[in-house]
Amino acid sequence: MGEAPALCVEDLKVRFSNGFGLRSKGFETSTDVGDKTFVIGCNNNDSTSSLEVHIYDKSGRKWVIPTVLGTKPKPYEGHSAVLLNEDRIMIITRGSTPDDCIWFLEVDTEYVKQQKEGSETEVVAWSKGVRGDAEKPVVISGPSGVGKGTLINMLMKEFPSMFGFSVSHTTRAPRGTEKNGVHYHFTERSVMEKDIKDGKFLEFASVHGNLYGTSIEAVEAVADSGKRCILDIDVQGAKSVRASSLDAVFIFISPPSMSELEERLRLRGTETEEQIQKRLRNAKAEIEQGKSSGIFDHILCNDNLEKCYENLKKLLGLDGSAPINPKPSPNGIDLPPNHSVSKIDNKIIIQHETPESGNASNNLIVLEVSLLKGGAPGRTRGLNVYNVDPVSNCLNGIHKPS
Ligand SMILES: Nc1nc2c(ncn2[C@@H]2O[C@H](COP(=O)(O)OP(=O)(O)O)[C@@H](O)[C@H]2O)c(=O)[nH]1
Numbered sequence: 261m262g263e264a265p266a267l268c269v270e271d272l273k274v275r276f277s278n279g280f281g282l283r284s285k286g287f288e289t290s291t292d293v294g295d296k297t298f299v300i301g302c303n304n305n306d307s308t309s310s311l312e313v314h315i316y317d318k319s320g321r322k323w324v325i326p327t328v329l330g331t332k333p334k335p336y337e338g339h340s341a342v343l344l345n346e347d348r349i350m351i352i353t354r355g356s357t358p359d360d361c362i363w364f365l366e367v368d369t370e371y372v373k374q375q376k377e378g379s380e381t382e383v384v385a386w387s388k389g390v391r392g393d394a395e396k397p398v399v400i401s402g403p404s405g406v407g408k409g410t411l412i413n414m415l416m417k418e419f420p421s422m423f424g425f426s427v428s429h430t431t432r433a434p435r436g437t438e439k440n441g442v443h444y445h446f447t448e449r450s451v452m453e454k455d456i457k458d459g460k461f462l463e464f465a466s467v468h469g470n471l472y473g474t475s476i477e478a479v480e481a482v483a484d485s486g487k488r489c490i491l492d493i494d495v496q497g498a499k500s501v502r503a504s505s506l507d508a509v510f511i512f513i514s515p516p517s518m519s520e521l522e523e524r525l526r527l528r529g530t531e532t533e534e535q536i537q538k539r540l541r542n543a544k545a546e547i548e549q550g551k552s553s554g555i556f557d558h559i560l561c562n563d564n565l566e567k568c569y570e571n572l573k574k575l576l577g578l579d580g581s582a583p584i585n586p587k588p589s590p591n592g593i594d595l596p597p598n599h600s601v602s603k604i605d606n607k608i609i610i611q612h613e614t615p616e617s618g619n620a621s622n623n624l625i626v627l628e629v630s631l632l633k634g635g636a637p638g639r640t641r642g643l644n645v646y647n648v649d650p651v652s653n654c655l656n657g658i659h660k661p662s
């Protein structure tokens with residue numbers, strides 16, 4: 261086999277593009293996937309907050325309004341759309357901040373197929389694109405009063421730049437010292453139920469009579485800040501996360517005995533007698549499930565707090581053998597305000613356009629998309645971004661991976 265030919269700037273002019281004044285009307289682009297056309301955008305220039313997705317079913321000759329899952333991009337000035345792998349449309353926005361300019365609308369990925377099962381409508385899902393990878397989140401479960409919160413606090417205190425806590429939503433009332441947005445997002449049930457329906461939650465469960473859930477944003481906000489995410493969730497939640505696309509480490513904390521658990525709950529003094537009894541009843545089933553369900557990678561007994569904390573650190577590679585410097589947080593992508601977009605194989609080429617002539621200059625940003633990972637309901641990771649030497653113009657072999 262011969263070497264792949266170099267791709268030069270001249271080639272770009274004849275390649276596929278969709279957006280920014282090409283096939284766009286207002287902020288709309290249309291992308292064909294099989295026998296469907298996905299129209300994304302809004303057909304007036306006044307507001308991008310009304311970003312919508314419509315599907316034209318060519319075989320049935322009808323328009324369909326799909327269920328749109330996930331969080332959509334913040335308002336922007338226009339976008340280009342490029343189909344990738346026949347299952348997702350990459351959206352490159354204009355007028356967005358560097359950390360918010362690459363998005364994916366999944367139209368036929370595994371996640372979308374799963375969500376479509378049992379649904380009568382078409383389903384699509386938004387996922388934000390980010391550079392690089394994040395370390396696996398850590399899921400910590402165990403019965404109420406076992407010491408999860410205490411252990412997590414110790415970890416966050418000792419390694420503040422390394423770990424970030426996933427702030428859950430809950431319908432339970434705040435306890436005395438708990439702060440909204442720090443310990444939990446304290447939420448109305450109706451609001452939380454709507455957000456769950458809209459695909460904004462990675463998992464949720466009814467625990468001790470209240471609704472608790474991890475929003476996709478909560479986990480991704482921590483990953484975006486370059487920290488490793490810690491989730492404190494119940495066993496049902498851990499089971500849901502296990503079944504999701506989030507690749508995590510699962511740790512179950514067990515008490516030395518039921519009587520010790522009861523004593524800790526009482527000494528904590530945050531629950532009424534009735535609430536304590538409810539938590540103890542639930543604890544039995546949780547411990548059984550935790551130990552036997554195969555959900556958890558590790559089980560730690562919290563008998564002596566210091567010993568348990570040392571064991572937790574060992575599991576996470578923090579016993580001195582691993583580097584503890586935080587990973588630098590991945591950067592956004594600084595797109596020129598006026599640009600055109602083209603696709604060549606696994607490369608998306610963004611070309612600066614000069615306002616005077618409207619002609620494309622030779623400044624190129626290349627998004628390599630062959631190693632994309634994750635996706636809805638979380639972020640799409642693994643975007644590799646680099647600039648191409650404007651002097652030689654050729655893309656082959658001269659990139660500088662970021
Ligand atoms: N599934 C799920 N469980 C959660 C979430 N947040 C907290 N929990 C669990 O809900 C249970 C009750 O938590 P909380 O009301 O803070 O009481 P505590 O465990 O006694 O401190 C615990 O088992 C938590 O792990 C969440 O987002 N999802």
Ligand SMILES: Nc1ncnc2c1ncn2[C@@H]1O[C@H](COP(=O)(O)OP(=O)(O)O)[C@@H](O)[C@H]1O
Pocket residue numbers: 402403404405406407408409410411524525527528562563564565566
């Ligand atoms: N190993 C331990 N021995 C004795 N008390 C503990 C131990 N671990 C935690 N505690 C105490 O038990 C209570 C419950 O711990 P907490 O972290 O709030 O549990 P959870 O978050 O699992 O509900 C707290 O008062 C805490 O100080």
